Amino acid sequence: MPGVAVMTDSNCGLLQEDEKRYGISIIPMPVVIDGNTYYEGVDITQEQFYEKLSQGAAVTSSQPSPGDVMDRWDRLLEGYDEIVYIPMSSGLSHSYACAAAFAGEYGGRVHVVDNHRISITQAQAALDARILAEQGKSGAEIKGILEKEALDASIYIAVDTLEYLRKGGRVTPAGAAIGTVLNIKPVLTIQGGKLDAYAKTRGMKSAFKTMCRALKSEISGRFHDLYEDGCLCAGIADTYMEREDLENWKEELARAFPELEVMHIPLTLSIGCHIGPGGLGVGVYRKHRSDR
Structure with a gap:
């Protein structure tokens, strides 16, 4: 029987259709x-x-309902000894707390990771878990490694429209109206699972430059050792953006960080409902390397 199954949710940006490609079980949100x-x-x-x-x-x-999560666990445990489950950050959802509570019913066979991540950084955590499992790590060891490395990631998101921040109460109606006229593009940041305001910019080009400057500062600072060891990569994500625009931003990111591998995954719908279409996210994060 294989050792450890890796499971996550679609808040990472991967869908059920990606399960076979990555060897990861993905529960839809x-x-x-x-x-x-x-x-x-x-x-x-x-x-x-x-x-x-x-x-x-x-x-x-x-x-996800507890029943759906536990049904998936039951099916996986028919073929695996253990499960490492990586839900979205506990700072953004109750998914982790609920899953951790129910995992106690499985006699130590289900390990729920509080990885403090979402979107592409959560996807990387799941990919890292798969690599660690292939290296023979136990479920408990993988959980410990991922939680220790949870903050080795940084995300910035530029919002194209203020409409949905207004609906969510993060921007006043008057502020949204003025911001729209002035072409204001807020930049948000996710650090350790908490979504915070970072900057206000005029236009998406300015927002992109602001995000890149922030990432470069972090690479030269808290991520310097990971960068020097070749364990850092860059990611880009979007909320339903025109394909040509997305390809241009991907090229811009590759030019800004030519020494880093760049990965693209769409932003999850749980983020999209708060920021609307046209959003652009960039980030850097630790990546484990496969021995194969």
Whole structure:
């Protein structure tokens, strides 16, 4: 029987269709739209989601039901000795706390990781867990490593429209109106699972430069040793952006950080419902290397 199965949720940006490619079990995250529950990548696409969002639908993020999570655990444990489960950050959702409580019923076979991550950095944590499992690490060892390294990641997100921050109460109606006229693009940051305001910029180009400067400062500071050891890579993510625009930003990021591998994954719908379409996220994070 294989040793350790790795499981995460679609808040990492990967969907069930990616399971075979990465060797990771991915549980779809629910979103509630006008009172109806949909599952990311299963019965709603990004295009359908943002169409409903733009039409003024009432959209909220949710979390997997305990039953769905435990059913997935039960199926995985038919073929594996242990499970390492990496839900989205405990700072952004109750998913971790709920899963950790129910894991106690599995006699130490399910290890729930409080990795303080979301989006592409959460995806990397799941990929790292897969590498560590292939290296023969136990579930407990993998959990310990991922939690120790949880803060070896940084994300910045530029918001294209203030409409959804206004709806969520993060920006006043007057502030949103003025900001729209002035082409204000807020930059948010996720550090250790908490979403905070970072800067206000004029236009997306200025926002991108601001985010890159922040990342370069961190690379020369707290991430310097990881960078020198070749364990750092860069990521870019978006909320339903025009493909040509996205490709241009990917090229810009590669030029800004030519020495780093750049990975792209769409931003999860749970972020999209708060910031709307056209958002752009960039980040840097630790990456484990496979022995193969």
